[in-house]
Every structure is written in structure tokens, then in C-alpha cells.
Amino acid sequence: MEAATPCPIVDRVRLIAAGRPEDPAVVGGGERITYRDLLRQTDRWQGRCAALGLATGTPVAVLTGGEPATAAAFLGARAAGLVPLLVDEQQAAARVTAVLEAARPSAVLRPATGEAEPTGEPDPRVLPASAGYLVFSSGSQGTPKGIVGRAAGLLAFIDWEIAALGLAPGTRVAMLTSPSFDVVYRDLLLPLCSGGELHVAPRSTRVTPAAVLPWLAESGIEVLHAVPSLSARWLAAAPPTTLDALRHTVFAGEPLYGRHVRQWRAVAPKSKVGNLYGPSETTLAKFHYEVPDDCGSGLQPVGHPLPGTVLGLEPVDPAGAPGVQRVVITTPDGSLGYLSGACGPDDRARLSCGDEGTAFRTQDRGMLDGAGRLVIVGRLDSLVKRRGVFVDIAAIEAAAADLPAVRSACCVHLPATGDVVLVVEVPDPAVAPALRRPLHAVLGAGMPDRVIGLAAMPLLPGGKADRRGLRELLDLKGADDDREAS
Template structure:
């Protein structure tokens, strides 16, 4: 019924009188097994409070329990110091431990030796390697000197039109040479570029373009966007109509002063209210991000980087600027080919790509291509955009054995200059894939609802600080103030509140490892208990048969809320709900295990690439892979009918166990009440637990509970009770350990 216990009592030996000169002393004896997952036994003595922690070694290790003991001690001292303070504001860490957690949340402080912001760094690379290849778009090639000349001419044209610092220039182009030149030129002019989604609905496009001072496009694309009418309230500059104008401008870099906090680019993301919001990122953040990347994954002449990410997603920013900054070459994927795994695999092989990016779902499709393993020049794949399953990491290293190709897992929202954490994915590792350590000059704090640091290993919301934090949302001061808050750990700094859940793990390094656990806004209440759906998903994807998972809380006809596990099986695997339930129970409480499982080929995605849960198939509440034995008399028919009505399913067999059909304790109460009405007698919850099938319950009610059906029912009940209280400890030896206090 419960798996955590706290006991408080007086020291038993204090009241034992053994005569003059003889004293009784309590001696802690090792036991053969822990009674609960976690138990605190405490004793009041004349000297104060003493006791120990008793725990299941299959669920906790010594350092974890030691941290719990320190947290408990901090809590007790806080209660004594200020008993009027609300319990959720009491400290769980000492001052020194709190300082240590804050220190572990910060990435290394680095003063980059390279001078200037991104436009100057691009020019320095062009001056150093003018003749090296810089850009390939089909048959069109540019060296670094040629690319610099084009961006300078267009930047000067923009400056002549009054566009510079504080201006926003929208760009609506297919993937092409002109797209790269346009983005780099806007930044060289001191303005911020705003990429336009060519597939967005007209109303959304109008909202986006309302913030622009100029639209760079082509006649064809502009016509297509507005269905023949211009959607822009600003002037248009079209490459196929006006492109010749740049020939009259000097190819030297424009003399433009750009400051670190000036805007570099604006990317729109969907908003919870349905209104898109424009995230404004600064030169400071972009410079830090790109220089960190060049330091962590150095590239140069001879490297070829694939440009395949749609430019409305912030991953594309490093694809457009990092290769040029480093003197490498950018290879453009033809428009639309990013959706074709075979075309991507051919480009990687034939163009001798050395570094490229995939979101995990696309990486899975890429690895399934025969050409993937033929990419002999490939040295590094960078993953970000969604959670990376461990099974996919293993598949990657099977395709690229010997770690000849590195796999890096990066994390970062649009509101923080592309990425803020990084993790190298090695072969042979197990468990959930971390999102990594904070990169240079950034911090990733895990805070509670009061924006206080939580102890190591404890789940909280991720707050991002440091150079990469965006300026805010364009024209949305209210939303900016809500999501970008003062940094209490860095005077004058700001934190971005991500809405993501995670925890810090101390692995002995100078910077903590961050584990991502899903979204805070997918928190649900289930029978009064708080459930983070992302936590369940994070455990599910560690199972070798699971390629992807989404857990959803669904309301059924009876008004009850149940968890549904949507699972995309790994290649060659099948969804086994019983096996996945057993796997989950090793890590989460029983109430967090879905009662219904659905196998899906893939997940419907929203415009921003996230799973659209509203489009997932309706769950089938009828359990599969079972033989339904029909009721044999009126009593069994009555019981199965009540179960079917309560559970919202069509058919219940006499040998079906209530909890195996997706039932839970609150529904069992409804069954008890309904059966009591129909039978004219009260049933206890103990009776229902002990006789979990209609056949067993009917036999019990007939007064024949000693027969085989009832005996089998009790056996299943005992098994169910053991499962509910400790199934996640199956096959693991229970050992008692004590943390003396």
C-alpha cells in the first residue's frame, strides 16, 4: 500500500532499568532485507535526534541515500529555526551544498581569443583562405573570397536603404546560394535576419512579416507565399528582379558598428495561445555558441558541412555560419530533399560530407539507408531537436563501428542561441542519454517553483543563463518578462525559464551532467498523484525494443483518467505491454505505468517538429492477446457486466484480472459500490483485492472460496499485491543498508 515510511519514537533503551551501574544501549543489527523502498527510523534521545535510513539497494545507492540524509538534516534544522515557514520553502541543502550545486551548474568561463563579432570573423576567415571552397549549390561554386564579395555588396545595398542596427530583414528563399548570401549579408549590414516559413498559412505569414522592414525573396516565392498577392507590409527586394543592383556596390566589407547585444536573427516559434512569437537572439550569444563549437569540434579547409536543416529552425544558424567562419565548405542539399532520407544519404556519400546534423527521428531513417555506411568521409554527426533514445545510439554505432564517426547529443531551445549543453555518445554506454554539460559561458540551473536550486539528482525546471540567453520576444514585453527572469546567481544576468524538466548529476567532473526529463507543462494529476509524462517516456526509450514513446493521459467514458503508452517499436521488435510495464516498474511507481499500450509506426508532428498528441490514434481499451472465457451463470454475468461498465470495455472474461484490464483503485471503489447495490450486501476492498477475477469473486460470494477457482484468485491477488508494492524490484536481490544519523 505504501513504500516509504517514517517512524519517530522515544529511545527504547532509556526506560529500561537494569539496576545500579548497568545501562542499556540500543545496538543496530543488520537485517536480511528492507521492509520498504525507503524507511527513516528516528529516536528522540536526551542528546537529540538519532536514527538511520533503511533502503532497498535495488533502487538506491549509498551516495544517493547520503544526499537524502543531508537533505533531511537541513529540513529539520530549517523547521527548528523557523517553524512558521511553509514546508515547501524549507531548505533541503546546507549553504555550502547549495553553493556547490550552483557552481556545478555553470559551464567553463572562457575568454575567446578571436576578435570581433560574427561578420568580422567571417571576413577574417575569407582573408586567410580566399581561394578555399566556401559554398557549393549544385553546380554553382564559390570560394571564400567570392562569397565575401557577394555578401559585402548586398550588405552595402541594404545600408544604402537605411537598414542596419535595429532593423529586421525577412528572408523568404528556397535553399540556395542566394539564401546563404542573403543571411550573411543581412548580418554584415548590422540588421537581424528573419527566416520565413514557405509552407506557413497566410495569416501566420502576415503576423511574421509585420515585424520586418524589408523582404528578400524571388518573384516566384513571393507570388507563391501570397497566392498571387504580397503578404508583406514592407518593401520587397527580389533576387531575380533586383539582383543586378548589387553589382554597382563595392565588394569590401561595409563600415558598420555592431555591438554584442544587437540582434543577429529572429526566429518564430509557435505559442501556447496560438499566436507565434519571435525569438530575438543577439550577436553575443551567437558568437559564443559558434566559437565554442569550433573549439569543441574543430573544422577547417577540407571539411564539408551539409546544409539540410530548414532555415526556420535554429540549428540551421550554425550550418550557415560555422563553416564559413572556420574556412570550411558548405554543401547545399537541393530544396525539399531534406525530407528524402535516400537523397540525404547519397549527398553525404557523394559529396564527402564530414559533419552534419540530424534530429533523432531523421537519423533513424538515415541509418536505414544502405548508403549511410558508405559515407567514408563522415567524421561527426550532431543530434538535437528531440530526445535521443539509447537504442538509436546503439544502432548508430552498429552502422559506424569502432567510433570512427562521433555522435554528439546537443540541447537548447530557440531562446538560447541554438544549444547550451553537449554530450558525446559513446558505444557501450547504457541508460538514458544525457543532454550533457553546459557549454562555455553558459549555465543550466535546476530550480524549484520558488526558483531555488534543488539538490543534485532531484527533478526541477531547467533555467538557462549566460551569454547564449536571447534578448526576448519581439513586441511581447509581457511574455518576455514572464519567461526571461533576473538571474539570482549572477548579478545583472538573466535566466530563461525553459519549461523543461531535468536534473543535475554529479559524476565527479567540474561541471554537472544534465539529464532531460520532458516538459513541465505535460504534468498531469492521476488519482490525486502528480505525474510527469516525460519521466515515463524517458524510461521507456531505454528499453531495447522501443524506438520512440509518447505517454498520454486520456479521459474515458467513465470519467476516469488513464495513461496510454504509444510506442514506436524498434526495427524487428514488437510492443509487449507486459514487458514494458515490468521495465517501467523498475524505475517508477505503479501508478505511472500505462494500463493501455498502442503500437504506432510513427508520431504525428506539429509544425515545430513536436509530437501532436491530438492526432494520436484513439486508444483501444480492450486488452489484446488474451482468451475471453464467457460467464457461466447469472452471478458471473452480473460481475463481468459491472466490470465492463466501469472499465468502459465491451467484453470481460471470468478469468480476467481487474488491474490487468486497466483498472485502478478508484475504479475498484466504483465496482464495490455498484456490486453492493445489485447484490444487496457490502463488499470490502480486501475481498476485491483477494479475488481479482470474476470467477474467483463469484466463487467467494457463493461460499466456495476454498475451491480451485478461489485459490487461484487468491494466488493472483497475492501476486498483484506484491507487484503493486514492489514489482520494479523483480529479479533484483533486496539488501538492507543503513545510513546512521
């Protein structure tokens, strides 16, 4: 079997552990794992993986509920030269099955039990030596796509974030993200590559919005990564709580509005707020904006490119608002591309990977503001044709998000009927029809056909709104309504 190429992430954690062996590395589940113990656990996982006799570059699935032992299983697999795919065993069984069938891992690692078992995969994949992890996109817009990431790309982002936030050893970082999505690596690796403490939230906390803010306060969390709509749900459900220890809140994954920032700062008065942007194809994030204290209530910029990243803007048809173009990202720290058989030809044509780096023609529409900062105004497919006229569903969401009663908003186009339907998460769903008047004042002819209120927006495990699930729900409801009318 070919010798494993040293992993820069494992090397970094070993270096940290050599200087701080007795400091806490991972906290959770009633455990306080020191850096010395983390290395011992990593070595045991490396030995289990080596005993499987798999070729270097072989994918392995790490089936986890997000328990503290996940960190050592990931590091051990990397130390053995394997390519881990974190899979959240708590998510829908259909997604787990689809991801495993697409990835074709040769083994399954179970952090909760310490087991490492071969799958008997008859056609095992072997990925390039520079491959460091596998991830699948959220699937919020369609079928999840498999992406081959580089360990060096992960570490490049983590090093930037350590410097940007000014982190010191001992900093407490929360892990609240589902392990199935690449953004979990911001939670997982930021503390372990800087001598900090990774605080793993119990599953019972992660799935109970009212419990999240009290857990953050009790744990003394100093750095938090969050999705805006999910954090809005935490704010709405939590008892009165003040996060005095929180120094940095970094939002990503969805549009961020100033109104939500002000609400967040009311419970975290000492926290700086950042806004990140970047598709999984370009590794974690490639743009950053520090939101000022005097931000307006509306859509916030995603800021300027990270060092080495180049922004391109391409004309699109229809253009929509003046100055809005397709966002193109070129970076030396991007992915190695899509997993063969795990994306469509259109996706593959938009992603170019080579020795010079990664170039990705995203599906996002953006523009530069007066200060030269990138603002993401929607996706290309958020311009939909309704009865022969284009309607911008991203603009509808932005108008709804600015209304005081709305916690989050998701607008979808139903091809079967042509209707544009706005779904809002509000404390009382019965107030949804009353939102039409203030929306019309902003949108005019761009109004949605219907406004539906929900007490809780359906979310994907990563915290994003589940657009596909909403479309299916609304299509089903429409069919039921038609049957009742007949």
C-alpha cells in the same frame, strides 16, 4: 539613416575569405561558391538592403527554401545593419503567416530570385543595435515564441564548437535543418566561420528519409547536426550505407538514448557523438556531452555547461523522482529576450536579460548524475494528473524508446478525457498493442492508457515530434470513435 554597427559574424567571414578566397565556401544546387564569390554575393545583398532605406535594427524576413544563396542573403542583411528572420517557405502556410504577423518585418528578401521588396508594414519594429537575428521557437508544446538573438552570442557558440570539434579549414559540414529554426545557424555558420565548406542538401533530399544517408556519404560530410528521431527515420529508410568520412555527429533537440547512438555508430563507425542542450532563449546550446563508446542503452546526459554558463537547479512541486529540479541557465551569451507581443506573461517572467547576461528559468526538469553531469528527465508539464494521480509522460517515452521495435516515441495527455496516450513510430503499427507487456514491467501503475503505433511520427520542420499535432489528431480520432459508438 543611422550607420550600421559592424556585425562580428560578417567580419569573421570577411577575414576568412581574405585568406582563402578561392576555397569552396558553399556547395549545393550544382554550385560551388568560393569565399571570394560569397563575399561578392554578400555585398550585392548589402546593397539591395541599403537601397530599401530602412532604419538600422529593422527586421527583414528571408523567405527561403534552404537554397545555397541563403547564406549570402543572411550575411548581406547583417552587413546592412538589419535583423534577419529566416522563414522556411516550405512549411505550413499558417505558421508562415503567424510568424510574419508577429515579426512585422519591413522587407522580404528572396534568395532564390535575388529580390528585396518592402512589405509596407505600417508599424515597423526597430530592435536594439546588438540584435543579430530573429527566431521563433518550434511550437512543439504550444504557440511559437519570437526571440531576439544576438550576433555576438551566435559567434560565441560557433567559436566554442570550432574548438571543441577541432575543426580545420576545408571541413565539410552538412546543412539539413529547416531554415526556420535557430539550430540552422549551427549548420550555416560553423563552416563559414572556420574556413570550411557548407554543403546544402537539396530539398528533395531533406524530405526523403531514404535519400539522406546516401547524400551524406556521396558529399563526404564530416560534421552533422541532427535530431534523434529524425535520424532514426533516416537509418530505418536508407539502403545499406557507411559514412566513412563522418567525424562528428552532434545531436540536439530531443532526448538521446544510448540504443540510438549504437545504431548510428553502426553506419558511422569513425564518428564521435555529442549531445547538446540549450533552449533558444539562451542561444543554440549551453551544455555538451561527448557520448563514450561504452554508453548504456538508456537516456544520455547533456553534460556540463559551456564556458561562462552557470547551471542552477530550483525545487519544483511536484518533484517527481528524487533529485529532480527545474533547470535554470545563466549565460553571458544569451538572447535579448522575447519579441514584444510574441509571448505570454508567464514566459516573459521566466526570462531575464540585461548587461550581466541572460538568466532563463526553463520548463525542463533535470538532475545531476554521479559524475556531476546534467541529465534532462523531462519537462515540468510532462508530469500530468490522471484521475488524481501524477503520471510522468517523459518516463513513459524513455521506457518506450528502450524497446527494440520502437524508432521514436511521443506521449501526450488529452485533457478532454484525461487519457495518457503513447504514440510510437514502429515498422509495423499493428505490433503496438504487444508493447504493453514490456512497458508494464518497467512502468507499473505509470502505464499509458493507450499505445498507438504509426509508421511515421508527425514531425515539425525542425525534426522534433509535433506534440500539439498529435493531441489534435488523437482528440479528433476520439470524437470520431464516440460518434461511431453512438
